[in-house]
Amino acid sequence: MALETQFRPLSPRIGTYYAIFVSAFIAMVLLLLILEQLGARKLWLSHVMMAAPVAFYLGVALAARTLDIHIFATAGRRIPAVFGGLSLATTAIGGVGYFALTGALFLIGFDALCVGLGIIGGLLVSTVLFSPFIRKSGSFTLASFLHQRFASTTLGAMAALFMIPPLILLMVVELQLGAFVTSLFSSLSFEAAITTGAVVIVATATAGGLRSLVWTQSTQYIITIAGFLTPLVMLSVAVTNLPLPQFTYGELFERISTLELATGIGPAEPDNGLAMPGQGLAPSMKPFLQAFGAVSRFDFTLICLCVMAGMAALPSLVTRASAATSAFETRFAGAWAGLFAVLFLVSAPAYAAFTKFLTLQDVAGSPASQLPDWIGRLSDAGLADFSDKNGDGVIGAAELLVSRDGVALALPIIGGLPFIIVVLVAVGGIAVALAAATAHALTLGQAIGEDLYRGLLHPTATPSRRQLVARLGCILVCVLAASIAIAFELDALRAFAWALSLCAASFFPALTLSIWWDRATGPAVTAGMATGFGIALGHIVLAELLGQGSLLGLSSMVAGVPGALAGAAVAVGLSLMQKPASAGARAYLDELRDPSGVALYDRAVRAAAKRRSL
Numbered sequence: 348m349a350l351e352t353q354f355r356p357l358s359p360r361i362g363t364y365y366a367i368f369v370s371a372f373i374a375m376v377l378l379l380l381i382l383e384q385l386g387a388r389k390l391w392l393s394h395v396m397m398a399a400p401v402a403f404y405l406g407v408a409l410a411a412r413t414l415d416i417h418i419f420a421t422a423g424r425r426i427p428a429v430f431g432g433l434s435l436a437t438t439a440i441g442g443v444g445y446f447a448l449t450g451a452l453f454l455i456g457f458d459a460l461c462v463g464l465g466i467i468g469g470l471l472v473s474t475v476l477f478s479p480f481i482r483k484s485g486s487f488t489l490a491s492f493l494h495q496r497f498a499s500t501t502l503g504a505m506a507a508l509f510m511i512p513p514l515i516l517l518m519v520v521e522l523q524l525g526a527f528v529t530s531l532f533s534s535l536s537f538e539a540a541i542t543t544g545a546v547v548i549v550a551t552a553t554a555g556g557l558r559s560l561v562w563t564q565s566t567q568y569i570i571t572i573a574g575f576l577t578p579l580v581m582l583s584v585a586v587t588n589l590p591l592p593q594f595t596y597g598e599l600f601e602r603i604s605t606l607e608l609a610t611g612i613g614p615a616e617p618d619n620g621l622a623m624p625g626q627g628l629a630p631s632m633k634p635f636l637q638a639f640g641a642v643s644r645f646d647f648t649l650i651c652l653c654v655m656a657g658m659a660a661l662p663s664l665v666t667r668a669s670a671a672t673s674a675f676e677t678r679f680a681g682a683w684a685g686l687f688a689v690l691f692l693v694s695a696p697a698y699a700a701f702t703k704f705l706t707l708q709d710v711a712g713s714p715a716s717q718l719p720d721w722i723g724r725l726s727d728a729g730l731a732d733f734s735d736k737n738g739d740g741v742i743g744a745a746e747l748l749v750s751r752d753g754v755a756l757a758l759p760i761i762g763g764l765p766f767i768i769v770v771l772v773a774v775g776g777i778a779v780a781l782a783a784a785t786a787h788a789l790t791l792g793q794a795i796g797e798d799l800y801r802g803l804l805h806p807t808a809t810p811s812r813r814q815l816v817a818r819l820g821c822i823l824v825c826v827l828a829a830s831i832a833i834a835f836e837l838d839a840l841r842a843f844a845w846a847l848s849l850c851a852a853s854f855f856p857a858l859t860l861s862i863w864w865d866r867a868t869g870p871a872v873t874a875g876m877a878t879g880f881g882i883a884l885g886h887i888v889l890a891e892l893l894g895q896g897s898l899l900g901l902s903s904m905v906a907g908v909p910g911a912l913a914g915a916a917v918a919v920g921l922s923l924m925q926k927p928a929s930a931g932a933r934a935y936l937d938e939l940r941d942p943s944g945v946a947l948y949d950r951a952v953r954a955a956a957k958r959r960s961l
Contacts, residue, residue, distance in 0.1 A: 428672075443783075489794075561667075663783075
């Protein structure tokens with residue numbers, strides 16, 4: 348019997364369980380809204396609002412706990428496509444998409460779409476080029492797939508090591524974003540919020556591995572999209588009389604342009620020093636609809652390609668294919684992931700447009716002494732600073748300072764919505780940040796257990812020992828990420844681009860060549876991966892050390908482009924200089940490309956078990 352069919356079938360009542368969860372969550376929000384109107388303390392309400400979902404995540408993770416390594420690493424290969432798509436979309440969006448991308452769209456408008464387009468493109472490319480074949484291989488990690496494909500322990504261990512910097516970077520920014528929001532609405536300090544988030548991540552990842560991750564991420568996506576869409580739909584009804592902001596925000600463009608002119612926002616050029624917005628308070632000095640005013644056409648294209656390649660080869664996404672019921676089902680999971688991610692990413696521009704319209708509507712032309720009350724609320728939270736710095740009696744464009752990562756929280760405040768709705772937005776952001784960070788932590792833990800411990804130190808390690816090391820690896824990377832998050836402040840959008848650049852440079856060429864080119868050899872792919880990673884990392888380090896953020900005319904945010912090109916050239920060149928792959932390697936590749944049948948890893952494990960029983 349194949350490994351993927353030996354586990355008990357999925358509960359047919361899983362849809363009912365999720366319906367109960369959604370109903371309970373809605374009931375809790377409505378109850379807290381009623382209590383708010385009755386005068387309950389806001390701090391108490393926000394604590395309940397944030398603690399209840401976290402308690403549910405932990406409950407789901409504990410219910411999915413396991414000691415079986417195949418369930419821990421692959422969720423028993425029985426996750427339906429819809430839930431796999433929810434999990435993939437949550438990992439792809441992350442807190443960076445929820446907070447940083449939404450804020451970037453507010454500050455530079457059209458030009459920030461390069462990041463969103465890259466995310467969607469990466470999910471599609473991964474679904475078409477990589478995921479079905481990773482699933483057919485049956486490998487637990489991306490590094491294990493490369494090890495299995497080329498029969499090279501060195502390649503597998505090197506790939507595992509190269510996964511550490513980008514995934515740690517992503518974990519750090521997710522922890523920082525989640526802690527930033529948590530500290531605003533609770534009595535926890537920033538450092539305590541990071542520690543609490545790390546504990547939740549450890550508990551979720553180590554309880555049931557990939558099985559607990561998929562089920563918790565499915566619930567976290569529901570909370571995320573509810574938090575993001577609720578204030579947007581409410582304000583869309585108030586402004587346009589229709590609850591479809593994704594289709595109606597276009598009618599705001601003319602009014603936004605008029606208000607921008609009234610506050611002194613005029614056309615901008617990238618040569619003026621404008622670029623992707625950073626963290627902290629900054630003015631919006633570019634018209635919302637102007638294309639290529641903050642980012643040039645060339646940089647827009649490079650950022651889009653770099654994010655797309657990095658997202659397509661992101662280890663936390665690629666190896667999620669192992670949970671699908673078949674190689675064929677991975678394509679459906681990818682399609683669902685694209686749909687769920689698109690729902691968020693087409694809503695983000697609408698979110699930014701409504702926020703900009705409502706902000707300028709209340710500020711443009713108003714005397715500095717008669718500004719609305721919500722400005723004080725934003726200032727007290729550190730999300731904005733609208734003050735008459737030049738003393739001319741009005742607030743100009745250069746004086747409208749907004750926190751990029753706080754725009755998502757600003758909309759319900761500016762719109763005058765109840766406090767619980769504001770906390771609901773915060774809870775949605777915390778949920779998606781925890782979900783993405785947990786995916787990265789589990790991926791690294793698995794790589795430590797499978798590719799470093801088993802691959803280098805103990806090839807005959809038992810499944811229970813490998814699972815133990817994977818759990819310890821999750822704890823180790825969480826401690827490391829939390830320590831870095833407390834010690835260093837990173838710009839979320841830049842760190843996100845750096846991490847994807849490293850993935851694009853090291854893993855995208857390696858995966859493409861290993862699946863789609865029979866002539867590729869293990870030593871050549873190893874050299875190409877090392878070259879790509881080294882060039883991308885060197886570009887980032889040198890550009891940042893020079894204090895300019897760019898090197899040879901290329902921003903550090905697109906370091907993956909030269910890295911991937913160089914890595915691919917080295918891998919192809921060395922492969923052509925070496926002997927072609929053996930007949931056994933070509934036979935393996937032929938089987939890999941056949942979507943039918945049992946996963947190759949599972950078949951090998953079953954054959955080994957039969958040999959031991961003889």
